Every structure is written in structure tokens, then in C-alpha cells.
Amino acid sequence: MLPCGCLSPRGRGDKSLDQSAALNRFLAQVERRAFGMARMASGSPDDALDIVQDTMFNFARLYANRPEGEWNVLFYKILHSRITDWYRRTAVRRRFHDWFGKPRDDEADEEDPMARVADSTSPDPAEGVMRQEFTGALQAALRKLPLRQQQAFVLRAWEGFDTAQTALAMGCSEGSVKTHYSRAVHALQIKLEEFQS
């Protein structure tokens, strides 16, 4: 034992390994959901992968040394910041294309390919089909909402964040989160009325 309480090289190596394993576990746990959120916001699997990759890099670079309890909110904070950046860039590109009359790259990507995949999580095929249809309709309806409403809804309904965590991840006040979330739920309920039996 070192008198100064410093970690021995072996101890430091163990700590580093533990941290790498914990980081790997955490990223493995959130990567699918992050990809789903990014794809829903962008409508493009390739762009979604870029967004998630960028998020993972920045998270590892900036926040890997922070306590593990803070990781979840910090990760989604970066993810939604990247999605917002993507939105801004895309809006500029779309405006540019609209001015010059060029066709958009994503016009053919309106339908979510995941909506066509059979749902294997339900033992009842009819229920599986219903859920699959509902999910496809929900994702399509979400995509038409303003970005902030989309983000508030997915963070609360999908990730299960409370208002304070959502506010931290979105970088806005809790009051704004409540407003965005309430509007999103209201709009989605109206759009998905047929599924609410």
C-alpha cells in the first residue's frame, strides 16, 4: 500500500479497465435506442448512424470520467444536440435545394423500413401486427412534429426521463419541457385516434 494513497500502476490499470468495461456496457445499452431516436428525427439510417457515432465519440471524449450515474442524461444531451445540429444543416440544404429547384435526397425516404418488419415480441400475431402498425403510425406522426416536441416526447415516453432530466438533456427549462411534451402528446393522440381502442 502506498503511503500517499496514490494508485499503483497496477491499480490504475485495473481502474482504467473497469472504466472501459463500464463505458462499453453503457454504450451497448443505449446504442439501439439512440439510433432509433436519431433515425426517427432524421428519417435516414445513414444520417442516424453518423449522429450516434458522433455522439458516442464526444461522450467518450468529454464525459467518460464523470460519475456513471450522470452518463445517461449527458449522453442524451449530446445526442439531441447532434440531432438539432443535423436539423439546422438539413434546413439550410433544403432551402438551398428549393431555391435552385434541385430534388431532395430524402424525398424517397418517407416510409420507415422498420415499420415493415414483423413484430416478434408478441406471442399473438394479431396483436403483433396491431403494435407494428401503431408503431409505424406513431413514428410517422412524430416525424411531423416540431423537433423540440419530438425530443420531449421520446425522452419522456421512450427513455423514461422525468421533467428535470429531460430539461437537462434538451438544454431548456422544465416549463418548456412541460409545454413541448403536452403539445406533443395532444397532437399524437389526435393523429393516432384510430389506434386508441
Place this chain on the structure above:
Amino acid sequence: MNEKLSEKEARFLEKARQGFLASEEHLDAGTLSRLRDARVRAVEVADARGRGFFRIPNWTRDGGFATAAAAVVVFTIWVDTPRQELPVKNADDIEIVLNVDSVDNIDIYEDLDFYEWLAGTGNGSSS
């Protein structure tokens, strides 16, 4: 009415959550592979940062800043303190102050026995 609405809302949210969770399970192998690659690279980035030979721990950096700031404050106070002009600046000045070369001073020391005797006899006093 409100209770009914919130119950309906809760059911809707649960349904949405189930739908989202189910969609996570249906990713193709190519996407999963790319996600895994990105994850491995991100972990490597974190490892490289953690193992860096010249990496300065945060507490050392903070402590360094605090020490440097304190040093600047101390130096500033030290420089700004008004200096008192000392009458003696070097060895020559000491001699002048002590006036060791002065002839009068030497006379006083030579006549010390006389002054002592004078004080003893009382002739030097005014009474």
C-alpha cells in the same frame, strides 16, 4: 373528466413505449455491426485519453491554477508595497553614520577616563 383523460393518456404512453421498445429489437445486422464498431472506437478514445502519458489529472490542473493565481497576487502585493527609503544603502554609508573616522568621536573615547573622573569629583556638575 381529467382522470379519464389522464388514464387514456397513460395507456397511450404505455402503448407508445412498448412500440418504441419493440422497434429497438428489429435492427439489421449491418446497422448493429456499425453501431458496435462506433462503440469500440469510442471506448478506445476514452482509453487513450485515460492512459495518456502527459495527461494531467483534473485536480492537478485545478491546483496548479490556484497556486499560480495565489503567486500572482502575492507578487503583485510585494511589488506594490511602498518601499521605505533607508538612510543606509551600503557599507560606506554605515561608516558615515557611525562616523568612525570622525576625529571628534575618537577624542571622546580617549577622554573617557577624564570625564569619568570629573563626574566622580562633582566638578562637572552645575550644583
